[in-house]
Amino acid sequence: MRIVKLEESSRRNLLELLLKRSPSQYGTFTDKVNEIVETVREKRDEALFAYTEKFDGCKVNKKNVQVTEEEIAEAYEKVDEELLSVIRKALVNIRAFHEKQRRYSWFDSDESGILLGQKITPLNRVGVYVPGGKAVYPSSVLMNIVPARVAGVKEIVMTTPPGKDGKMNPAVLVAAREAGVDRIFKAGGAQAIAALAFGTESIPKVDKIVGPGNIFVALAKKAVFGFVSIDSIAGPSEILVLADETANPRYVAADLLSQAEHDEMASAILVTTSEALAEAVNKEIEGFLEVLERREIIKKSLDNYGHILIADTMEDAIEAANDIASEHLEIMTKDAFTVMTKIKNAGAIFIGEHSCEPLGDYFAGPNHVLPTNGTAKFFSPLGVDDFIKKSSIVSYSREALEPVHEDIMRFAAQEGLTAHRNSIKVRFE
Amino acid sequence: MRIVKLEESSRRNLLELLLKRSPSQYGTFTDKVNEIVETVREKRDEALFAYTEKFDGCKVNKKNVQVTEEEIAEAYEKVDEELLSVIRKALVNIRAFHEKQRRYSWFDSDESGILLGQKITPLNRVGVYVPGGKAVYPSSVLMNIVPARVAGVKEIVMTTPPGKDGKMNPAVLVAAREAGVDRIFKAGGAQAIAALAFGTESIPKVDKIVGPGNIFVALAKKAVFGFVSIDSIAGPSEILVLADETANPRYVAADLLSQAEHDEMASAILVTTSEALAEAVNKEIEGFLEVLERREIIKKSLDNYGHILIADTMEDAIEAANDIASEHLEIMTKDAFTVMTKIKNAGAIFIGEHSCEPLGDYFAGPNHVLPTNGTAKFFSPLGVDDFIKKSSIVSYSREALEPVHEDIMRFAAQEGLTAHRNSIKVRFE
Known part of the structure; x- marks a missing residue:
């Protein structure tokens, strides 16, 4: 990995380079995606099925677009026992962490008869998009479904593109069932997002769409925002390790590579106050690259977006980390919890040398769906x-309104909204 | 107002009619807005100033684009004493309510050395957009700035279009100062949104943009979403009154009109189980229409989007209210708090005959920036x-990771992410 001195200019160049990966930049497919979205909105199932045939090479119809109990049972037979067992263990932790996030309606009142508060209501129906293709991650299925279930969402529907033979990835089906999905549909791409946003004869309209996807999915989500709610648009994965001379270079190197293996757009950055550590990390990386399976992807990712920045002080290093606002931030320094108090921008913060990022991806409980590309700001x-x-x-109460009603009438009159004024006035005529 | 029996078909027709008002539908200006956004992004101040001259008829430059202390002092001299006094009273309530919404970082730990939690950080810099033109609402300035200030946002910048003479609305300047704005800029429309999203030489880049605006502003916000965060896109105002035979028809009528006066796209809906109330409300509306100043707007709004729906049962009425998901919902029924427990979708719920909507607009404390057009779902x-x-x-801790490290390695291997697996493995070699 290239080693650069952390300076105002190197920081700015790096930031610009990283932001170029933003999915918000890919304008070229917008027209194509908008056309798909509008067509599905208008022609519903007919358009959805036609696009599925065109893009996924699979003929679906009203009768087989929804995954059946038989198909799910078949998936359970196919799926690795070991995977099922680890999914169940992870689910315990993921549920426990999200249970702690539950919100409660509250009110405050005073004796004159004023009651003010906030009522919390779960969304009624949510759509979870799960991408197909080579990068199939059952762990992402868990991470998208569990928080909705814990929040009390009534119905969770999932869509994922079918294979040419109409088959679905068994690990995805099993993960979805274990996490508590209600219905699963065979649909992918922009057409699936449009179906979820507007509803078709087969796929019900949802209130919110979550889940990662390719550029077509991301643009379609942006197009339907406002008709439904969406999660933030996911960009390529990132890690930033903040380390000093106390860090173990072998751990740092392994963790940087764990993000770099995701794809060629992924970014792995080390910011350190120790040149010796930087050199040692680079050496460890070379060693790992000889043995790791995904070394071709890792090499390209490191060439494109891998950086080691040498900072004069830990304060400078922290400032750079806040500027970059990485999806994952690992802190391997002296007094790591004190360093954490100074972190403003990061999706998830991993503290100490045994808190490596894959622990969070799979097991600890916090969600692995995190803001990328500087959006942790x-x-x-x-x-x-x-x-x-x-x-x-x-x-x-009347008793509470009486002493303030003239003030409210004045404010309304000042804004020229005399029917607003009248609404208060009639109560005291 | 037209009186219609509440049935499946009337409800569906009404919903479709209301959703046609959605700002997400106005596609025609998209290209124009995108061009403005891209030009400001590229040419920064130069483009911003050129658009301000073109659209607002006002020449601004680097030296006068930011509102000065002198201009603010001048605004204080111009502004009505009575307005200033009521702004200050309202601010006490608005701050108090938002203080109760504060979130705190939390963690949970166990004795094996696991610590998991969530760190809460305020956004660093926020942009508040305030529209110009005829509908200038100092109350909206308070409602947009106070929650940011209470959250702990470091810097709040505001933009609002200047008049042809370069002057700003004094009530807006005073409200902004009272609420705690840091800097105010003379910029409006899509060009202001682009300046806030990407930064120019004069206007700093922000992390989030909030505040209402016309269709250009709404489309520009949608265009920059992802580069920055935005609030939800505001549509025309709405009220739905849920009432039975115990409601005072004069109050119901006055409250319906208070929303109808906003603009011709506003919607006022009464859903009631009492035909007698429906008739009485209509009579009261006729009386009010003879005296209210904004009757031309009110008439058009009622003609377009005003409805009285007669429901067989209160359960049906509540279901319709949940379907429509109104921005403002007033409940004037027996056991109004019990009815409230059944409300799933509404921006703000006003309970009882003295809790009229203008109380919430100006004074009670909860925010008047609410989801419109069914988005309260x-x-x-x-x-x-x-x-x-x-x-x-x-x-x-190592002690906590040790017993689960093989499970995590298995999950990573199952997903084919062998560098993830390696990151755990190196800790136990």
Whole structure:
């Protein structure tokens, strides 16, 4: 990996390079995606099935578009016993962590008869998109379904593209069932997103769509935003390791590579105050590259977006980490918890040398759906908050309204809204 | 107002009619708006100033684009004393309600050395858009700035279009200052949204943009979503009154009109189990229409989107209210709090005959920026949650990782992510 001194200019160049990976940049497919979305909105099942045949090479119809109990049973037979067992263990932790995120309706009142509060209601129906293709991750299925289930969503429907033979990935079906999905449909791409957003004869309209996908899926989600809610649009994966001379270079190297293997757009960055560590990490990486299976992807990812930045001070290193706002941030320094208090922007923060990122991907419990590409400055990990909404509650007695009613009338009159004023006035005529 | 029996078909027709008002439907300006956004992104101040001259008829430059302390002092001199006084009273309530929404970082730990949690961080910088033109609402300025301030946002910048003479609305400037804005810029429309999203030499890049605006503003916000966060896109205002025979028809009528006066796209709906109430409300509306100033707007709004629906039972009425998911919902029935427990979808719920909607617009404390156009099914009122974000915290000791490390390695291997597996493995070699 290239080693660069952390300076204002190197930081800015790196930021610009990373942001170029943003899915928000890919404008070229917008027209194509909008056409698919509008066609499915208008022609519903007919269009959905036609696109599925065209893009997935699979003929589906009203009768077989929904995955049956038989198909799920078949998936359980095919799936590795070991995988099923580890899915069940992981689910215990994922559920436990999300249970702690539950929100409760609240109110406050005073004796004049004022009651104000917020009512929490789960979303009614949610759509989970699961991509097909080579990168099939049962762990992502768990991470998208569990928070919705914990939030109390009534119905969770999932869509995922079928294979040419109409078969679905068994690990995905099993993970979905274990996590508590209600219905699964054979549909992928922009056409699946449109079906979930507007509903078809077969696929019910949902209130929110979550889950990762390729550029067509991302653009379709953006197109339907407002008609339904969506999660944040996922970009390529990232890790930033913040380390000093106390860090174990072998651990740092292994963790950087664990993100770099995701795809060629993934980014692995080490920010360190120790040049010796930087050199040692590079050496470890060379060793790992000889033995790791996905070394071709890793090499390209490191060539494109891998960086080691040498900072003069830990304060500078922390500032760079906050600027980059990485999806995953590992802290392997002295006083790692103190360093954590200074972190403003990161999707998930892994503290200490045994808290490696794959622990969070699979097992610890926090969600692995995290804001990427600098969006940790304003977006959060997927969680229970994404599947509830709030309604304000306002209740005033006459006794409470009386002493303030003239003030409210004045404010309304000042804004020229005289029917607003009238609504208060009639109560005291 | 037209009186219709509540049936499956009338409900569906009404829903379709209301959804036609969605700002997500206005596709025709998209190209124009995207061009403005891209031009400002590229040419920054130069483009921003050129558009301000073109659209607002006002020449601004680097030196005068930011509102000065002198301009704010001048606004204080111009603004009505009475308005200032009521703004200050309202601010006490708005702040108090939003303080109750504050979120706190949390963690949970167990004795094997596992610590998991969520760190809450306020957004660093937020942009508040305030529209110009005829509908200038100082109350909206308060409602957009206060939750950001309470959340702990470091810097709040506001943009609003200047008049032809370069002057700003004094009530808006005063409201902004009272609510705690940091900097105010003279910029409006899609060009202001682009400037906030990408930054120019004069206007700093923000992390999130909130505030209402016309269709250009709404489309520009949609275009920059992903580069920054945005609030939900505001549609025309709405009220739904749920009432039985115990309701006061004069109050119901006055409250319906208070929303209808907003604009011709606004919607006022009464759902009631009492035909007698429906008739009485209609009579009261006729009386009010003779005296209310904004009767031309009100008449058009009622003609377009005003409905009285007669329901057989209160359960049917509640179901219709949940289907319509109104921005404002007033409950004037027996056992109004019991009815409230059955409400799933509404921006704000006003309970009892003295809890009229203008009380919430100006004074009670809950935010008046609410989800419109059926989006209360998945969006929430603006609040402190909109100005914070979460980072997951994961810390495992060696003692905690050891007993589960083989499970994690298995899960990673099952997904074919062998560098993930390696990251766990190196800790136990």
